Amino acid sequence: MQIKISPYLIFLNVFFFLFSCKEREETLDSNVQEKLAERIISVDKNTYYQQYKSQFLDLPNDSLKNALISDISYAFYRKKDSLKFREWNKHFYNSSKARNNPLGIAASYWDLANFFYSENIIDSSYYYYNLSSEQYLKAKERQKAGRMLLNMAILQENVKDYIGSENTTFQALELLEKTPDNENYIYSANNNLGIIYNGLGEYSEAITYHLKALENSKNLNDPINTGRSLNNLGVVFQKLGDHSKAISSYKRALSIDSIYFRNTRLYAMLTDNLGYSEFKLGNFETASFLLQKSLRIRDSIDYESGIIINKLHLGEYYYEKGDTTQALQYIQEARSLARETQNNRDLLASNRLLAKIEPQNAQAYLSNYITLNDSLLKEERSVRNKFARIRFETDQFIEKANTLNQQKTFLIVGILLVILLFFLSYIIQRQNSKNKKLLLKKQQQDSNERIYDLLLRSQQKYEEGSSSERKRISRDLHDSILSKFFGIRINLEVLNNKRDKYSEEKRTQYLESLKSIEKEIRGISHELNADQDFTDTSFIDILNELLAEFERTEELQIIFSGSPELNWGSIRNNIKINLYRIIQESLQNIRKHANASVVEIKIELDEKSLILKILDDGVGFDVKRMAKGIGLKNINERVQELKGDFDIESSRKGTKLKIIIPTEEK
Amino acid sequence: MKKVIKVLMVDDHPLIVEGYKNNLEELNSSEYKIVFETANDLEKAYNKLIQSVRTENFFDIIFLDINLPEFPDKNISSGEDLAVYVRKISPSSKIIFLTMHEENYRLYNLVKNIDPEGLLVKSDVGSIDLKKAFWDVLANKINYSDTVLKLIRKQVANDFALDQYDRQILYQLSLGIQRGCKLNSV
Numbered sequence: 001m002q003i004k005i006s007p008y009l010i011f012l013n014v015f016f017f018l019f020s021c022k023e024r025e026e027t028l029d030s031n032v033q034e035k036l037a038e039r040i041i042s043v044d045k046n047t048y049y050q051q052y053k054s055q056f057l058d059l060p061n062d063s064l065k066n067a068l069i070s071d072i073s074y075a076f077y078r079k080k081d082s083l084k085f086r087e088w089n090k091h092f093y094n095s096s097k098a099r100n101n102p103l104g105i106a107a108s109y110w111d112l113a114n115f116f117y118s119e120n121i122i123d124s125s126y127y128y129y130n131l132s133s134e135q136y137l138k139a140k141e142r143q144k145a146g147r148m149l150l151n152m153a154i155l156q157e158n159v160k161d162y163i164g165s166e167n168t169t170f171q172a173l174e175l176l177e178k179t180p181d182n183e184n185y186i187y188s189a190n191n192n193l194g195i196i197y198n199g200l201g202e203y204s205e206a207i208t209y210h211l212k213a214l215e216n217s218k219n220l221n222d223p224i225n226t227g228r229s230l231n232n233l234g235v236v237f238q239k240l241g242d243h244s245k246a247i248s249s250y251k252r253a254l255s256i257d258s259i260y261f262r263n264t265r266l267y268a269m270l271t272d273n274l275g276y277s278e279f280k281l282g283n284f285e286t287a288s289f290l291l292q293k294s295l296r297i298r299d300s301i302d303y304e305s306g307i308i309i310n311k312l313h314l315g316e317y318y319y320e321k322g323d324t325t326q327a328l329q330y331i332q333e334a335r336s337l338a339r340e341t342q343n344n345r346d347l348l349a350s351n352r353l354l355a356k357i358e359p360q361n362a363q364a365y366l367s368n369y370i371t372l373n374d375s376l377l378k379e380e381r382s383v384r385n386k387f388a389r390i391r392f393e394t395d396q397f398i399e400k401a402n403t404l405n406q407q408k409t410f411l412i413v414g415i416l417l418v419i420l421l422f423f424l425s426y427i428i429q430r431q432n433s434k435n436k437k438l439l440l441k442k443q444q445q446d447s448n449e450r451i452y453d454l455l456l457r458s459q460q461k462y463e464e465g466s467s468s469e470r471k472r473i474s475r476d477l478h479d480s481i482l483s484k485f486f487g488i489r490i491n492l493e494v495l496n497n498k499r500d501k502y503s504e505e506k507r508t509q510y511l512e513s514l515k516s517i518e519k520e521i522r523g524i525s526h527e528l529n530a531d532q533d534f535t536d537t538s539f540i541d542i543l544n545e546l547l548a549e550f551e552r553t554e555e556l557q558i559i560f561s562g563s564p565e566l567n568w569g570s571i572r573n574n575i576k577i578n579l580y581r582i583i584q585e586s587l588q589n590i591r592k593h594a595n596a597s598v599v600e601i602k603i604e605l606d607e608k609s610l611i612l613k614i615l616d617d618g619v620g621f622d623v624k625r626m627a628k629g630i631g632l633k634n635i636n637e638r639v640q641e642l643k644g645d646f647d648i649e650s651s652r653k654g655t656k657l658k659i660i661i662p663t664e665e666k
Numbered sequence: 667m668k669k670v671i672k673v674l675m676v677d678d679h680p681l682i683v684e685g686y687k688n689n690l691e692e693l694n695s696s697e698y699k700i701v702f703e704t705a706n707d708l709e710k711a712y713n714k715l716i717q718s719v720r721t722e723n724f725f726d727i728i729f730l731d732i733n734l735p736e737f738p739d740k741n742i743s744s745g746e747d748l749a750v751y752v753r754k755i756s757p758s759s760k761i762i763f764l765t766m767h768e769e770n771y772r773l774y775n776l777v778k779n780i781d782p783e784g785l786l787v788k789s790d791v792g793s794i795d796l797k798k799a800f801w802d803v804l805a806n807k808i809n810y811s812d813t814v815l816k817l818i819r820k821q822v823a824n825d826f827a828l829d830q831y832d833r834q835i836l837y838q839l840s841l842g843i844q845r846g847c848k849l850n851s852v
Contacts, residue, residue: 482766486682486789487685488681
């Protein structure tokens with residue numbers, strides 16, 4: 001039974017290929033390219049054709065030319081001009097490739113696959129559908145890729161590679177799902193699955209998918225496909241031996257409005273199948289009528305493979321009725337027609353039937369049948385193997401692409417990591433240098449602060465110095481001069497009224513004292529100004545003046561000896577100022593405390609230092625105890641400031657002060 | 667029998683000591699004989715004081731300057747310090763301060779701590795004032811010179827009473843003593 005059904009199904013599939021090819025976008029503008037293309041398609045004379053062709057191919061390869069090449073190629077396909085089709089299909093492929101247009105490449109493959117299918121070169125057809133599918137996948141055209149897979153599945157089913165076909169169909173469904181306007185193709189897939197399960201003998205599955213397909217066709221409002229699905233359902237029931245269900249299914253199909261005019265071949269097939277089922281139920285008359293009717297129709301449209309099957313059915317019918325002659329005649333007719341049209345399956349079926357009808361020749365028919373069957377199986381197997389190889393190569397290709405992709409991903413991740421690393425190290429470096437800069441800045445600030453601090457401190461010191469100087473002068477005025485004034489006043493008051501000689505002498509004495517106070521005041525006044533004179537006047541002069549003042553105000557003899565070769569100009573002002581102050585301070589101390597009569601001051605200068613010695617013949621003091629006295633402290637501080645040494649010895653006979661000051665700055 | 671008045675004069679300026687002497691010598695009379703002792707610094711003054719106590723020949727009146735050469739051994743650094751000793755070991759001696767200082771704090775402290783019988787600011791004092799002070803003190807009266815009196819009046823007129831510690835704290839603060847330092851002097 002199986003053998004008889006396949007041809008119808010093949011017929012169905014062919015229809016779909018053509019159907020799917022028709023939806024070619026046609027964007028036509030009236031210009032040179034189009035006119036040339038039209039002429040290429042319609043011209044008959046070869047010379048003109050060559051001329052137009054070379055003209056057309058010289059045009060720049062833009063998208064319009066690409067589209068027109070596709071149209072030309074398709075037109076020749078329609079015209080079944082296989083030579084020109086192959087030529088233009090090649091042009092189409094090259095043009096698409098040159099324009100880097102994967103959709104064009106895919107379409108060229110598609111056309112070529114259809115061409116091979118029409119030429120019944122199944123493996124090549126399969127091969128190009130596969131290439132087309134790959135291209136569409138690359139271009140992310142899921143629906144078209146799915147459709148290519150579906151075509152491949154149908155080819156697989158044709159060579160009875162049911163398992164492979166099932167697999168491919170599900171892959172196609174996966175791609176087709178979730179694409180717009182896909183029900184047409186879903187129908188096809190379901191129909192194919194129904195046929196596959198029928199072939200595998202899984203009838204309930206087959207019924208399920210045919211019912212799904214029927215649903216699809218109803219949704220699509222497609223009477224022809226509805227008729228086909230009902231026919232295919234009927235075939236499954238026929239196989240199950242449920243002829244009444246098969247009959248109702250065929251009858252439903254035949255009751256579709258004007259099905260005869262819509263698709264005469266389908267109508268004939270339905271009639272034939274209905275007749276066969278009636279015959280199986282034993283309704284011979286109805287069966288005979290229907291079988292003859294369908295044969296008549298098929299004869300009228302010259303549908304060869306339909307005629308063969310019809311005649312085989314009739315042969316079976318007459319054999320069943322016992323009319324061997326009639327049966328033999330039909331079957332032999334069918335057999336010769338099958339041989340003529342190289343319809344091996346039907347040839348096989350006719351051999352099998354003949355072996356049944358002519359038992360005397362059964363041996364020959366059966367051996368014929370077996371040889372044919374073997375060669376058919378071999379052929380199918382080889383095609384199946386080819387399919388498997390093609391798919392395997394594709395899988396390999398995909399795997400390779402995946403590996404490449406993976407490598408690419410690794411490469412990208414690696415590069416990103418390296419960039420990230422660089423970036424990080426850059427940031428870290430920048431941060432470091434920033435930190436360093438900040439640190440440097442902070443150090444600078446610190447040193448600035450220190451300098452500022454020093455400046456402030458020196459300012460403070462200066463102010464302290466000037467303030468202590470002021471205090472000293474104030475103390476001088478207070479303790480010395482005011483006290484002296486008070487002493488003189490209080491004495492003079494006593495003497496005021498006295499006229500005696502003693503008193504007069506005393507008065508003169510006090511008046512002399514007043515004179516000495518005058519001098520003292522001048523001295524203080526001079527001290528106040530002393531600093532400023534330093535730079536202008538020679539140091540020795542200023543020093544001499546100071547000493548003279550002391551000599552004048554106090555009853556002191558001062559012996560000053562300085563090396564005459566002393567070059568005061570080479571000595572820093574700072575040293576001079578401090579030296580002056582130290583001498584002044586010492587003399588004040590001597591005046592206040594020492595009760596001395598002679599003071600000796602020596603200044604010596606050697607290469608590196610200046611030595612000051614001050615000796616007096618006063619009462620001396622306890623050095624340890626007085627070390628904290630303000631006068632000595634002041635001297636000590638000044639010496640420290642000059643980084644010099646300070647030494648003092650004192651006894652009842654006098655005091656020795658020795659100061660060494662380095663003259664060269666370190 | 668003449669009454670002997672024993673006087674100690676402490677000042678570091680010989681001219682002043684001489685002046686006091688010249689002035690007071692005029693007070694010698696049939697009734698009184700004034701005996702002078704002088705000292706130029708605190709060490710000498712201290713020694714004379716000790717001497718007088720040891721011999722029980724106490725001074726009647728002690729003229730004291732404030733700023734005087736120190737006597738570090740006994741930690742006596744001013745006339746005021748010496749006066750404390752006087753009060754302690756020779757309570758019968760009367761003290762007349764003669765000072766150049768006119769600062770309120772100094773004078774007030776003197777009055778507060780020593781309560782001297784006489785307190786004269788040198789610039790207020792002439793020959794007559796000096797003699798009057800001598801007699802007043804001898805007669806158990808108090809003699810303060812004008813500047814001191816003015817100061818005391820001002821002090822009384824002030825509403826708020828600062829005790830000795832307050833004053834010391836204020837004084838130390840005015841010197842710029844820092845918080846957290848131990849106020850040894852308080």
